[in-house]
Amino acid sequence: MTPLGLGIIGCGVISDIYLQNAALFPHLALRAVADLRREAAEAKAQAHGIDALTPEALLARDDIDLVLNLTVPAAHLQVGLAALQAGKHVYSEKPLAVSLADGWKLADMAAERGLRLGCAPDTFLGGSHQTARALVDAGRIGRPVAGTATLMLAGHERWHPNPDFYYQGPGAGPLFDMGPYYITAMVNLLGPVRRVSALASRAHDRRVIATGPRAGQSVDVDAQTHVAGVMEFEGGALIQIATSFDVQAHGHAPLELYGTEGSLRIPDPNRFDGTVELSGEGWQPQATSHHHGDGNYRGLGLADMAGAILQDRPHRASGDLALHVLDVITSLLDSARTGQAVTLATSCTRPEALAPDAPLTRTEEVA
Structure with missing residues (x-):
């Protein structure tokens, strides 16, 4: 299968492990990075042999199918909506958004446009x-x-x-x-x-x-x-x-x-x-029965989503899962504020388990 072109917006500390691991995932082809701080994008691009762009230029690229949103949580909504509007699938660092209403905006736009929405954590x-x-x-x-x-x-x-x-x-x-x-x-x-x-x-x-x-x-x-x-x-x-x-x-x-x-x-x-x-x-x-237990494999959820897009199957670190987790977080805080138990407004499908013999990477050699 032809891999999906990947663009990353946000070049802070967490971007290092995603950039390092990108080569492990057969369904992804890293194309470019972007950041509001041009020097940050250029440093990451030079280290990995890819293009440094503005966020707007990255979203305009035809060879980028999937955007990894590594901005700070307060920017997840704005960057995610812009990427979806540009016709890109979106995978975000956690949390999906900083309010349930914002999370619904992302989920609704992805559904309306027939695009995938995914979110960390993928450590599960x-x-x-x-x-x-x-x-x-x-x-x-x-x-x-x-x-x-x-x-x-x-x-x-x-x-x-x-x-x-x-x-x-x-x-x-x-x-x-x-x-x-x-x-x-x-x-x-x-x-x-x-x-x-x-x-x-x-x-x-x-x-x-x-x-x-x-x-x-x-x-x-x-x-x-x-x-x-x-x-x-x-x-x-x-x-x-x-x-x-x-x-x-x-x-x-x-x-x-x-x-x-x-x-x-x-x-x-x-x-x-x-x-x-x-x-x-x-x-x-x-005994550990499954792969991906011997290092830092951040990006597994992103890789699984790319494979799911190409194979037309559900992905595990899904927008629905992330929206439900966001609902749990905001409901816990609402309960603490009001002194009342809160019934969740969302639900989700339990993610499908991985098979013991089904690695998502080309190799298990990860630092």
Whole structure:
């Protein structure tokens, strides 16, 4: 099959791994990058032997079929709509948008124009998470009834030189930033969410930047920086979720799933690797049964979407999945604000599992 031409808009830090991995995916041909900062686009283009363009010029290129949107979350709507209007399929970094209304705009335009919409995270396609999925599907823990999803840390100002967007404006806070990984991983295991409830707080009104040229400067905080909630899944399981920038240390596993016949410990959903553990006589490590568990494979969801377009099948990291995850995030925050449980406005199809012998890459040699 002739691969799809890929253009990338947004040349920040996250673009490096996507550019590095693009050559792994047989259904993609990287053509060009664009950024509002011309020098950023030129640096990435030179490093990878491709063209540096303005966003407008990239969208006008006839040899670009698919746009990877790596802009900051507040720009996801504007850039995504522009790409769809230009007749391009769109795959975005997480979250899909910073409000459910904006997410619906993207989903509706993609549907109206017969174009594909996809979104990170795609870590649920990694070896460890597909191994966990296979164990759940095989009934190794019985019927899932409960679980936990835990992301708690002290804040990104410790390492990020410009952490403002983590704390200010729409899309800020740990639930928007890291929640998509944890929620998507659980939807992959259990299917869609029916209802949520939550409480939220903010430990500090200002954060001090610890590194880079702005070290010592403070950042105002208007986001809720600790969100604790419960997700009721359509299948009945109750999953506790905690996302925080206010915790110095803790001892919780990233993901645990409890069933009528056993329990699973599941690795960090921000990664593709790690070891799944099944309860028994203590916790028993499980051999990784699927590909893409030995490195950083960001771009798997993009590659799967390109293959799905060429093969005329559904893609896994879909717009419907991302819209549902966005609905979970905004509903948790709405519940914390109102003190009421919130029933989800969306649902989605549980992503199809990957077969153990079906890699999405040309090679498994990834750093």
